[in-house]
Amino acid sequence: MKQEQNLTEGPVLKTLLAFTVPFIIANVIQALYGAVDLFVIGRYCPPESVAAVSTGTQVTQIITSMITGLTLGSTILVGKYTGMNAKEEVKKTIGTTLSVFALAALALTAAMLLFVTPILELLKTPEQSFALARQYVVICSCGIFFICGYNAISAILRGYGDSRRPMMFIALSCALNVAGDVILVKYAGLGVAGVALATIGSQAISMICAIVYLNRSRFIFTFTLSNLRIDSQKVRELAAVGIPISLQECMVRLSFLYLTSVTNRLGVYAAAAVGIASKYDVFAMLPATSTANALAAVTAQNYGAGKPERARASLFAGLGFAVAASSLFWLWAQSSPETMIGMFTRDGAIINEGIPFFRSCSYDYLAVSFVFCLNGYLNGRSKTIFTMISCCFGALALRMPLIWLVYTYWPDNLLRIGSIAPAVSGFMAVYTLIYVVVSIRRERVERTEDAALAE
Numbered sequence: 001m002k003q004e005q006n007l008t009e010g011p012v013l014k015t016l017l018a019f020t021v022p023f024i025i026a027n028v029i030q031a032l033y034g035a036v037d038l039f040v041i042g043r044y045c046p047p048e049s050v051a052a053v054s055t056g057t058q059v060t061q062i063i064t065s066m067i068t069g070l071t072l073g074s075t076i077l078v079g080k081y082t083g084m085n086a087k088e089e090v091k092k093t094i095g096t097t098l099s100v101f102a103l104a105a106l107a108l109t110a111a112m113l114l115f116v117t118p119i120l121e122l123l124k125t126p127e128q129s130f131a132l133a134r135q136y137v138v139i140c141s142c143g144i145f146f147i148c149g150y151n152a153i154s155a156i157l158r159g160y161g162d163s164r165r166p167m168m169f170i171a172l173s174c175a176l177n178v179a180g181d182v183i184l185v186k187y188a189g190l191g192v193a194g195v196a197l198a199t200i201g202s203q204a205i206s207m208i209c210a211i212v213y214l215n216r217s218r219f220i221f222t223f224t225l226s227n228l229r230i231d232s233q234k235v236r237e238l239a240a241v242g243i244p245i246s247l248q249e250c251m252v253r254l255s256f257l258y259l260t261s262v263t264n265r266l267g268v269y270a271a272a273a274v275g276i277a278s279k280y281d282v283f284a285m286l287p288a289t290s291t292a293n294a295l296a297a298v299t300a301q302n303y304g305a306g307k308p309e310r311a312r313a314s315l316f317a318g319l320g321f322a323v324a325a326s327s328l329f330w331l332w333a334q335s336s337p338e339t340m341i342g343m344f345t346r347d348g349a350i351i352n353e354g355i356p357f358f359r360s361c362s363y364d365y366l367a368v369s370f371v372f373c374l375n376g377y378l379n380g381r382s383k384t385i386f387t388m389i390s391c392c393f394g395a396l397a398l399r400m401p402l403i404w405l406v407y408t409y410w411p412d413n414l415l416r417i418g419s420i421a422p423a424v425s426g427f428m429a430v431y432t433l434i435y436v437v438v439s440i441r442r443e444r445v446e447r448t449e450d451a452a453l454a455e
Helices: 012-044 047-083 087-122 127-141 144-159 164-187 192-215 232-264 268-284 286-304 308-335 337-342 348-361 364-380 384-409 414-418 420-454
Strands: none
Touching: 012 047, 012 164, 012 192, 012 268, 012 286, 012 308, 047 087, 047 127, 047 144, 047 192, 047 232, 047 268, 047 286, 047 364, 087 127, 087 144, 087 232, 127 192, 127 268, 144 164, 144 192, 144 286, 164 192, 232 268, 232 364, 232 384, 232 414, 268 286, 268 308, 268 337, 268 348, 268 364, 268 414, 286 308, 286 364, 308 337, 308 348, 308 364, 308 420, 337 348, 348 414, 348 420, 364 384, 364 420, 384 414, 384 420, 414 420
């Protein structure tokens, strides 16, 4: 299998978009998992089931965020070594990534099964939804191995310059998930358990198909047990890059889990409304998240090839694209939030609760476009310590305290609660941009000094 795209050559905008668009399509399809689950549950089950899936997906998303954060470390390293044309280092990185993630999947599965009840209690899950939410999380936890496998393979391919095949694999998985949801919920009557079983079953089939396909396509790495070896140096490199990214993703998810715990105290209707909003967050922020992850791979390859100026040009192109795309969802939320909520439920009480929240939280669609793209560029340069500190600060020192403050003094005001995320993201965008500008200037000075010494 040939490398899909050389990210270090050609027109900057065209190269970035050609790599990013399949990324976006894949992420849209992946986001459909939770959205389809909630859509089917909302159509065929009572409100407590909607609240259960909303809360349950918040829990499972933190695991997914942890996994995708770690796999992005693999994308960056594979991209760097691909840019350097170091094929043996690429193979070592792939073998180590797959081996480490297989072990991590087993540990995460055990941890989730042990702590699912305390986690749901911390989230103040409504009593009438608690048993259903626990059922959903337990079943989904049994599929963590497949989540790890798929995300690891996709991250490796993207670092290698291939964003199309991950899109194909996730499209297969989503089609199977949609069919499974309808069959197991509408016809088999399994409710919450049905959507969870459909999710893990579709992910398992997708991962297996990906491995079989790549082994038959002469990929740079052959997926066999003999090639699954852990290289200690690559483990250290993956940890140095991936753990900070994973931690920042987890901190962001934790802050939104805290938001879920707060809104759960406001009752089933508020919990369901915020749960629906979280599904739109995923879709509305997809241009930003996809561009950010693409920028990490593009930046890593270009820095590996000694082309930092091209990486910076890609950053500005990506920022413009992400902001323009995310603004479409912002306009929809401002003009007709009731139609957004109505896509998932016909319950008038849920719609009324959600309208003010949608109008305020949708400003975050624009703010995060700057934060995510800037962080993607920095991650590609392996400056993951800064992005980790930044995201942890935003989540723990800003977002969570502000949620507590607003809930304490205005407990029934979803408009003010929804305004917290965009305010925090806007502040983060400002200081991240300052850091990027300073780091670029410092880099140019160092290059000038090195050139002078060489003469």
